[in-house]
Amino acid sequence: MTAVDETTTAPAAEIGSPRKRKEDQRLITGRTRYTDNITLPGMLHLGMVRSPLAHATITGIHTDDAKASPGVVAVYTGADLAAAHGSLPNAWPVTPDQKAPEHHAVAVDRVAFAGEIVAVVVARSPREARDATELVEVDYDDLEPVLDLEAAAAGPPYAHPDLGTNESATWIFDSAEAGTGSDVEAAIDQARGDGVVIERTYRQQRLIPAFMEPRSTVVDPTSEQITMWSATQVPHILRLMLALTCNISESKLRVIAPDVGGGFGGKLQVTPEEVTTLLVANRLGKPVKYTETRSESLVAGHHGRDQVQRLTLSATKEGIVTGLKVDLLANMGAYLGLVTSGVPVLGAFMYNSIYKFPAYRFTCHNIFTNLTWTDAYRGAGRPEATFAIERLMDDLAAELQMDPIELRRKNWIRHEEFPFTTVAGLEYDSGNYEAATDKALELFGYDELRSEQQRRRESNDPVQLGIGTSTFTEMCGLAPSRVLGSLAYGAGGWENAQVRMLPSGKVEVVTGASAHGQGHETAWSQIVADRLGVAFEDVEVLHGDTQVSVKGLDTYGSRSLSVGGIAVVKAADKVIEKARHVAAHLMEASEDDLEFSGGRFSVKGTDKGMAIGEIALAVFAAHNLPDGMEPTLDSDATYDPVNFSFPHGTHLAAMEVDTETGAVKLRKYVCVDDVGIVVNPLIVEGQVHGGLVQGIAQALFEEAVYDDQGTLVTGSFVDYLVPSAADVPDFITDRTETPSTTNPLGVKGVGEAGTIASTPAIVNGVLDAIRHLGVQDLTMPCTPSRVWQALQSREQGEPASVQPTNPEQTSGNLNSSGVISPEQGPRTEGGAS
Amino acid sequence: MIPAAFDYHAPTSVEEALRLLAESGDDVKVLAGGQSLLPVLKLRLAAPEVVVDLGRIDALRGVREDGEALVIGAMTPHHEVASDPLVQQHALLLREATRTVADPQVRHRGTFGGALAHADPAGDLLAPCLALDAEFVIAGQGGTRTVAAADFFQDYFTTAIDDGEILTEVRVPKHTGWRAHYEKFSRVAQQWSIVAIAVTLRSEGGTISEARVALTNMGTVPIRATAAEQALAGVAATPEAVAQAVAGIAEGTEPPSDLNGDADYRRHLATVLARRAVLAAAG
Amino acid sequence: MTRITMTVDGVSYTDDVENRTLLVQYLREQLGKTGTVVGCDTTNCGACTVHLDGRSVKSCTVLAVQADGHEVRTVEGLATDGELAPIQQAFHDCHALQCGFCTPGMMMQSLDLLAENPDPTDEEIREGLEGNMCRCTGYQNIVKAVRQAAGTGAQS
């Protein structure tokens, strides 16, 4: 026990400080532990034989040559493995009658997309596994592939003939039925008479998450517990799902997500590859590794987006919105992955966005095709919704010849109107769209750019300027468990944390939110350092291993901080309460007379005090504790959020369009985001930058394209264009801070903000540059050739919009990748590493 | 990601390389910088039994002068070509084009000769060589022959190099003091040319006296725009005059249609880019 | 199998390798230099960038046998005696990494570009990194880090 030193001041607040990240040290020195870095004695390697066809019956598989190939230990087909596992999991049956095909890890008698695994080679080295995959011969009978989303909705033919339909489910939300608003048809009818009706069909192209670390799994069955290391975002969910799918006791399975090289939703999955690696390792009793190649990753890792959005917006002539009707076709691809079916549903609550729509109806048709299955990709459902509404608002502004910002001002929820219950039934707790927008306009130099735009129009400049606006909100912090329950999601939305006081005064924080680049180790340390009054350096954050972090629901939906971070706060608070009890006992004071600040308990009005570290040591020794007290300060907490959080922001993009070539250039980008209280501005800014580039890439560069056989044409980074540093500019980012009122930190969530907001800002900007030339719509990505063609059609008096490039026109995807036979499509029938 | 197994030889002279090629039967590949060949092997789009690596033949590397010609060794890496003072002086167009190839890492390994032997129609060095009337020196068991650029590029990924032969060097007639510009159009920086225009010219007092123009990725082989060259001679370097001179540059071409644009779009692009390239070169 | 000798991060190694072994596979699998990673199979992503005789190369597109007799430097050879190299410090200071997967290649390429051009503009930095993909950071902080490293003479 030490006397209080009067000069001691509380350490500077950690929350809000731009702490450099703890996790950097190992990453910048190459001392990393990505799954593929792991090698175990006697480890065997898998090579996958994949279907080159999108839809076919398997009539025979010949494995003798492969089995005889040097180093090969075994070759398995779907028939060999089928009995050992059930259908791969879909955790979100959005309707009670949702239809789903049986999904084997290795196809048994039919393949439903090009890239599906048909056989697995097990060999002593990756090279031998790869060599032997070439020797497996598969006989197929072609079936007609279902490739076009709109045609599939009408069906037949069917992607899964047994289902007798391509429709997996239809999900509807209607504000009149739900009692959250009025009837949308009435609103539209009314507007047809005396207002404005904007009807549009937008295409959300298919995207590929393209995390930089290809997926990899190592399974070691040589112990009482089977250990799996996997490049996953969801070790806890994976463990549970694998246990259920493969009929292994959950307690016999340990899943570790070591260093994970990005996910963006793409590693939120229970993959056929993970199941296969587990089954093979279990069967052979040897450690087994499978690491995909990038080609395999692009063709067989789940894709994202891929929706047709049919939209009707009604408004008065003064620009007050009166109704919104959304009719979606969502491409599931060939199977339902973990949350495939729920992704479009997640968007349902966001189409009305920050605007006060009195009437709303959302219908979504989930449709099967013979393409790679889709699932979560950064934003999952919400970028689609934001894109639609922000494009519609710009289109409405154009129709009414109104400034797009003015139009938004007329319709958005004013800051004094919070909390606000929306037409989709969500209660937005806080926000200040006016403040964020004003700040963005100022940083952007809006008026000047508008005058420049005018000058360029008047002088008929070949380079036209456009300004794109996007004022977005999103729901993040998935999610209150009761809400998930009402949506029929298969799990809850809580998160768990544990705070352990070590005798040395150091603190271990265990979080169920598993990180893959977001900086939890740093942010959680900051939160705990503040809460417990210990040094930032003295906090160690553990995660990503189901044996260390025994309980958790992992990382997705920008939930880590607003759910996982709160669990940490709650656990730390419990530690303080226990410590208070001990402190009172040791200092012979009443608990009520104790003050806790800066890591010390002090007795009011005296100079007596004890640091929490001292108490931890005393509890460890346990020589002198209050009667009946367990000798531990360690505490855990499971936090179930009471509401989502609703970050928002205003994004403005200045786009230059070269009307001679169709080339589009992003000249200036300003965003002002409101993510509530910020724990670490450095990390927040980094999340925004990265999100922006992904959203911009959807607008301008990326698209997964298939040919008329269902072969992925953009099967490598030669054709799937992920932008480099040379393709994007610096961004001007700023923030407003309106605390969330539904959690004790006031935080909201930032992981998806940039991605959600930027896509419509860019496309709106491109259109704004050329709308006066008669172009009404552009299909994403806005490639130079599409922009140019849109300008041409206008000149020829055709409707000025362009359809996606006809896949039949595409040449081999490897043209100019340095590949000799460019006629050859992407290679999908093998590849061990 | 794992090539099929092959035998590997790393000769130190052209003679030894030719002998190895002759002895190795049909299924042999020459390896230069490997920046095109190795990706092909990794994807198993090719699986040669033997690979003969030219990387240890010092004689094939470097840039030198030989009278009126600049001689570039086949194994000279792109980054050396791009930074070589002789190239800058006598064949500025090559420098301009080489700088746009791929990315710095690839330019450190990829070679001048490899890119030309590979003859990808979207490759950036083909049109400049054609515009500069380069000559290709090809060594075989029977000796050495020299092929004009116009005859060297024969088809999609096909050149005058026969089986068992090696491209040893490229002789580029000096265009000392000529201005140059390579106008490359692509969607992202690392991408190959959707269309590109190679221009080198001499001008006096704002008037173009002589110009060489060639087109990248407007057909299965690079295309020399002779009509445009003639039309440009004696023309003032103004947007209007140049636009008129190059207006027909895409006529009769049959460029590819792919994800990046159809043939019509490419023909249109060629016309716009040609004007820009000439104006940029004329300064 | 071919016997090769190579200096990697200052240590000389002699090994038998299959001819088809890529340099990156040799580094990772035979030398345990897993700091260098693989992100693609078409030479696009740059994650595997190392220095070969002082110049940046994509180690997925060099055969180990081609590097016989040469000198290789990887991310693991940057820090000396536990002291971060300026480029590493700059990446840390500027929050130029998130998941860190692209980081080894990014730093190796940044060093190369600084060696070529010790005082680059932002645009030159961006162009110099055109062969390296990052899916997390949006590049802005990477550019900032390279700028900071330029100020500290990181190219040496």
Ligand SMILES: Cc1cc2nc3c(=O)[nH]c(=O)nc-3n(C[C@H](O)[C@H](O)[C@H](O)COP(=O)(O)OP(=O)(O)OC[C@H]3O[C@@H](n4cnc5c(N)ncnc54)[C@H](O)[C@@H]3O)c2cc1C
């Ligand atoms: C990511 C990436 C982007 C690229 N972008 C571009 C680009 O924008 N523009 C561009 O022009 N190129 C681009 N390239 C290709 C690059 O320029 C290659 O370096 C070049 O095409 C091949 O050169 P190389 O020395 O690597 O040849 P290698 O790959 O070794 O060989 C290529 C082919 O030529 C043959 N060959 C090589 N040398 C000889 C010789 N001396 N005699 C006979 N045959 C020979 C080989 O057998 C092989 O078939 C890119 C490559 C990559 C990986």
Ligand code: FES
């Ligand atoms: S691993 Fe992608 S370039 Fe080498």
Ligand code: FES
């Ligand atoms: S930090 Fe994740 S890819 Fe760059």
